[in-house]
Amino acid sequence: MGTENPTAAILIIGNEILSGRTQDVNVQFLARRLAAIGHRLEEVRVVPDVSERIIRAVNELRASYDNLFTTGGIGPTHDDITSECVAAAFGVPWEKHRPTWDALAHHLGENFNAARQRMAMMPRGAAPIPNMVSIAPGFSIGNVHVMAGVPQVMQSMFATLERQLAPGVPIAMRAVHGFGVREGSIAAGLGAIQQKYSALDLGSYPFYRQSGSGVAIVAKGTDVEALDAAIGEAEALIAAQGVAAIRGEPDL
Amino acid sequence: MGTENPTAAILIIGNEILSGRTQDVNVQFLARRLAAIGHRLEEVRVVPDVSERIIRAVNELRASYDNLFTTGGIGPTHDDITSECVAAAFGVPWEKHRPTWDALAHHLGENFNAARQRMAMMPRGAAPIPNMVSIAPGFSIGNVHVMAGVPQVMQSMFATLERQLAPGVPIAMRAVHGFGVREGSIAAGLGAIQQKYSALDLGSYPFYRQSGSGVAIVAKGTDVEALDAAIGEAEALIAAQGVAAIRGEPDL
Numbered sequence: 001m002g003t004e005n006p007t008a009a010i011l012i013i014g015n016e017i018l019s020g021r022t023q024d025v026n027v028q029f030l031a032r033r034l035a036a037i038g039h040r041l042e043e044v045r046v047v048p049d050v051s052e053r054i055i056r057a058v059n060e061l062r063a064s065y066d067n068l069f070t071t072g073g074i075g076p077t078h079d080d081i082t083s084e085c086v087a088a089a090f091g092v093p094w095e096k097h098r099p100t101w102d103a104l105a106h107h108l109g110e111n112f113n114a115a116r117q118r119m120a121m122m123p124r125g126a127a128p129i130p131n132m133v134s135i136a137p138g139f140s141i142g143n144v145h146v147m148a149g150v151p152q153v154m155q156s157m158f159a160t161l162e163r164q165l166a167p168g169v170p171i172a173m174r175a176v177h178g179f180g181v182r183e184g185s186i187a188a189g190l191g192a193i194q195q196k197y198s199a200l201d202l203g204s205y206p207f208y209r210q211s212g213s214g215v216a217i218v219a220k221g222t223d224v225e226a227l228d229a230a231i232g233e234a235e236a237l238i239a240a241q242g243v244a245a246i247r248g249e250p251d252l
Numbered sequence: 253m254g255t256e257n258p259t260a261a262i263l264i265i266g267n268e269i270l271s272g273r274t275q276d277v278n279v280q281f282l283a284r285r286l287a288a289i290g291h292r293l294e295e296v297r298v299v300p301d302v303s304e305r306i307i308r309a310v311n312e313l314r315a316s317y318d319n320l321f322t323t324g325g326i327g328p329t330h331d332d333i334t335s336e337c338v339a340a341a342f343g344v345p346w347e348k349h350r351p352t353w354d355a356l357a358h359h360l361g362e363n364f365n366a367a368r369q370r371m372a373m374m375p376r377g378a379a380p381i382p383n384m385v386s387i388a389p390g391f392s393i394g395n396v397h398v399m400a401g402v403p404q405v406m407q408s409m410f411a412t413l414e415r416q417l418a419p420g421v422p423i424a425m426r427a428v429h430g431f432g433v434r435e436g437s438i439a440a441g442l443g444a445i446q447q448k449y450s451a452l453d454l455g456s457y458p459f460y461r462q463s464g465s466g467v468a469i470v471a472k473g474t475d476v477e478a479l480d481a482a483i484g485e486a487e488a489l490i491a492a493q494g495v496a497a498i499r500g501e502p503d504l
Contacts, residue, residue, distance in 0.1 A: 012296075015453055018293045029272075047295055078446050078456075113437075113440070115435075184363065184371075204331060
């Protein structure tokens with residue numbers, strides 16, 4: 001893939017992922033949506049709800065990639081510390097965001113207590129990310145986009161956000177499956193295809209399913225003609241093993 | 253949680269996760285199993301199949317945590333580069349592991365081709381991690397444990413591995429759910445419980461389900477008496493909102 005793709009990282013602030021209580025589903029959602037708008041997801045990190053860990057990760061990742069998307073830790077409870085940590089990472093005050101404050105005060109009335117008031121605080125200079133599920137917004141500051149951890153809320157925030165991100169060339173995928181094929185038997189041929197189409201990412205993924213075992217060959221890239229040609233050669237490689245090659249998009 | 257818990261990190265070497273093609277399930281499996289043997293998972297990273305990225309992540313994470321578990325990139329194809337990257341990270345030669353070489357040669361016969369021979373290469377000083385699914389082993393070197401990405405294979409490797417890891421005090425969880433409860437209404441009370449039981453991790457997680465919305469309070473820690481007491485107080489906090497508090501283990 002080329003330089004026409006902005007890079008991205010995801011930072012998950014989430015004790016609940018590190019404890020195994022919760023199965024993360026935000027990475028896959030964001031990965032697919034980012035690929036569709038031509039942003040190349042280069043790294044994911046999961047860190048606990050610990051200030052210095054969050055601040056360090058925000059600063060490392062925002063320096064390394066064009067955009068950083070965070071999920072989690074923006075609610076009203078004691079373990080929701082993402083917002084003040086992002087302020088600290090940027091070295092700016094964490095303060096009332098007046099329009100958000102007023103909107104929450106209006107909406108919540110006498111229930112706009114001290115805990116909820118924290119959701120109207122943002123790093124100075126942040127712009128809110130509204131969403132359809134929760135009255136409390138996420139926010140963007142610089143190249144960092146701070147979203148909720150709850151999938152429904154995060155997805156609604158990202159829907160707002162993705163219309164604002166400068167699109168790159170969409171990153172497409174093609175896949176072909178060979179049941180009964182062993183990776184070791186096609187590795188040399190596959191390596192040759194990767195060399196020939198060096199601008200693509202060609203991956204090989206063994207699978208073990210009730211319906212049978214085999215290998216999925218997946219090609220990713222921005223050049224659709226090259227993708228089709230490469231996956232065609234992978235298909236021939238599988239067919240040469242004497243089994244049917246099943247074309248299809250990846251397991252979406 | 254105390255110092256009686258060794259720390260752990262997971263490094264996922266996986267273009268297929270970063271592209272959104274594959275939903276990772278290894279983190280949740282490992283997180284739960286590590287908690288059960290008293291190892292505290294402190295960080296997860298996902299990086300692409302790029303040598304310098306893998307080498308840097310291995311070195312940062314093995315220096316920061318007691319154990320590092322990697323998944324992915326140990327098959328026979330061109331995109332399987334974890335093993336040589338770990339050798340480079342340790343600054344040791346990547347060479348034939350003789351017992352593995354002989355076992356694969358015996359098992360595979362004339363199919364023991366150049367691609368498959370790569371699966372019998374390890375960093376010098378590594379010890380193989382056998383498994384029940386694939387003839388090719390993972391390996392441990394120092395505090396780094398290199399496993400397959402395919403969940404069935406990884407799980408079998410970890411079953412071997414966890415018997416060798418020095419156990420810590422098991423990290424237990426308790427949870428209570430309040431349907432109809434809003435986080436902002438219990439945040440102050442919850443913060444007070446966290447302060448009182450400062451050795452525990454108390455988390456608050458809103459949920460939105462077809463059966464109703466609400467909040468799950470989750471307590472984690474090694475002190476089971478404190479856990480029971482803290483979750484009892486959280487239960488009372490929810491009950492004070494006039495709704496039923498539903499005790500139960502987290503959504504396992």
